[in-house]
Amino acid sequence: MRKGAVGGAALLVLLAGCVRAVPYEGDEPRLQGPPEVQLDVVHRHARQFDVEVPDRRAGSQQELAAGSYILGHLQLAGYAPRLDRVPVGDAVNSTNVVAFPPGGGEPEFVVTVPYDSPRSGDHSYGTEIGIFLEVARALMVADPEHRVGFVALGAESADHRGTRRLARFLLDEGVGPSVISLSGVRSGPRAEDGVVVWGACQEGHAIESSALSRRCEEPVDNDDVITAAGFEHTWIGGDPEPLARELFGFLTAARS
Numbered sequence: 001m002r003k004g005a006v007g008g009a010a011l012l013v014l015l016a017g018c019v020r021a022v023p024y025e026g027d028e029p030r031l032q033g034p035p036e037v038q039l040d041v042v043h044r045h046a047r048q049f050d051v052e053v054p055d056r057r058a059g060s061q062q063e064l065a066a067g068s069y070i071l072g073h074l075q076l077a078g079y080a081p082r083l084d085r086v087p088v089g090d091a092v093n094s095t096n097v098v099a100f101p102p103g104g105g106e107p108e109f110v111v112t113v114p115y116d117s118p119r120s121g122d123h124s125y126g127t128e129i130g131i132f133l134e135v136a137r138a139l140m141v142a143d144p145e146h147r148v149g150f151v152a153l154g155a156e157s158a159d160h161r162g163t164r165r166l167a168r169f170l171l172d173e174g175v176g177p178s179v180i181s182l183s184g185v186r187s188g189p190r191a192e193d194g195v196v197v198w199g200a201c202q203e204g205h206a207i208e209s210s211a212l213s214r215r216c217e218e219p220v221d222n223d224d225v226i227t228a229a230g231f232e233h234t235w236i237g238g239d240p241e242p243l244a245r246e247l248f249g250f251l252t253a254a255r256s
Helices: 003-016 039-052 061-076 126-142 161-173 240-253
Strands: 082-089 092-099 109-114 148-153 178-185 195-198 233-238
Touching: 039 061, 039 126, 039 240, 061 092, 061 126, 061 148, 082 161, 092 161, 109 126, 109 161, 109 240, 126 148, 126 178, 126 240, 148 161, 178 240, 195 240, 233 240
Parallel strands: 109 148, 109 178, 178 233
Antiparallel strands: 082 092, 092 148, 195 233
């Protein structure tokens, strides 16, 4: 049996007992945890994707297992996520995992991350998914009435189908959030304090006055489906610890 199939089965078993799958110590899980991002939890989530199911091709059973894991942990964090179908091919579908603000209001921001694996196979997005899940959890504890949505994108490696479906979903819902995409965990001399931001340099952008904007590089080419649909779109990447810290800090301070 292929390693990916074994990993997919492991994740499904993990989800089946997901109350005890929350990565905390002790006999009973702490369903919320502290109001701050815990980097060790980020890495524990990351291992589930990078080690257990690194091959999560769009529409595969492994991608389904990964989506189920994300769905379960968002539920444990206090969200009411839903699955939004993403067509991939003939009789093959993926899903976006959509968690809107807990109070049911219109989101001011939507944080996204891809959860299928890229076709190149050189990067599994495990750490990005870990940051996504841990920021969502910590934000719920810090501000239960926050106005941030979280969307895990399926089938991103298949011509950005997850993002395309998200743009249509937001239009159909009649909401107008600024979209923040976890774009890549990396470091380098261009990343001040290990964080780099693209696309937030324009005057009047929703995050213009924040610490994130002060790390902004030149604006990217806005020829993407999110901006084409009329939404602000920001990409953020960098070293895991400062990336998670800066994103969480921005979201906790951004409530209007």
